[in-house]
Amino acid sequence: KQEVTQIPAALSVPEGENLVLNCSFTDSAIYNLQWFRQDPGKGLTSLLLIQSSQREQTSGRLNASLDKSSGRSTLYIAASQPGDSATYLCAVCPDRGSTLGRLYFGRGTQLTVWP
Amino acid sequence: DVKVTQSSRYLVKRTGEKVFLECVQDMDHENMFWYRQDPGLGLRLIYFSYDVKMKEKGDIPEGYSVSREKKERFSLILESASTNQTSMYLCASSLNWGPSGTEAFFGQGTRLTVV
Numbered sequence: 001k002q003e004v005t006q007i008p009a010a011l012s013v014p015e016g017e018n019l020v021l022n023c024s025f026t027d028s029a030i031y032n033l034q035w036f037r038q039d040p041g042k043g044l045t046s047l048l049l050i051q052s053s054q055r056e057q058t059s060g061r062l063n064a065s066l067d068k069s070s071g072r073s074t075l076y077i078a079a080s081q082p083g084d085s086a087t088y089l090c091a092v093c094p095d096r097g098s099t100l101g102r103l104y105f106g107r108g109t110q111l112t113v114w115p
Numbered sequence: 116d117v118k119v120t121q122s123s124r125y126l127v128k129r130t131g132e133k134v135f136l137e138c139v140q141d142m143d144h145e146n147m148f149w150y151r152q153d154p155g156l157g158l159r160l161i162y163f164s165y166d167v168k169m170k171e172k173g174d175i176p177e178g179y180s181v182s183r184e185k186k187e188r189f190s191l192i193l194e195s196a197s198t199n200q201t202s203m204y205l206c207a208s209s210l211n212w213g214p215s216g217t218e219a220f221f222g223q224g225t226r227l228t229v230v
Contacts (some may be wrong), residue, residue: 044221101217
């Protein structure tokens, strides 16, 4: 069974820092990997989707990379802002033939950016 | 934008009640999912569906059932609510094909309290 681990579990930084959030998964047979943001008491917002054939995706100040063979992904946040404070979740979709889109989630990294 | 709407943000139900959680998506997605999210346990898949009237058990289906009579609507049913079903419930949908197939979009969540 796929297991997803996120490190660190929590991170507190001053505004303006560049950040790296880490995600690792045990089974490299993935279809894609998705990064989400979750604000307290709310649903998940999709940030970036990386297909298994891709190495990275970028959206604004966010950049996600994928090393499928080593089972790792990183989310890079440039010039962090207090509005970035949230929990960031990594999820992998197993290889298409067995799954129909179900996701396996990490426990998340709780990020606090203080002014 | 994809819209996934859950019928309630907050619900309080009594032990033994039959509870219906409704989810509607407006993007003609084939796949729909129900997850629950608990502190320290992360997101866990309850049930999913890849077509009308089709359903598959996830990792924790006990005590739950689902219904998908129309493509856009996926209902989660707690047959006889118990206190250990107090949780945040999250609905998601995704396509089953295409360049960004299986990118998942989530609703805003339903916080269910069983007393």
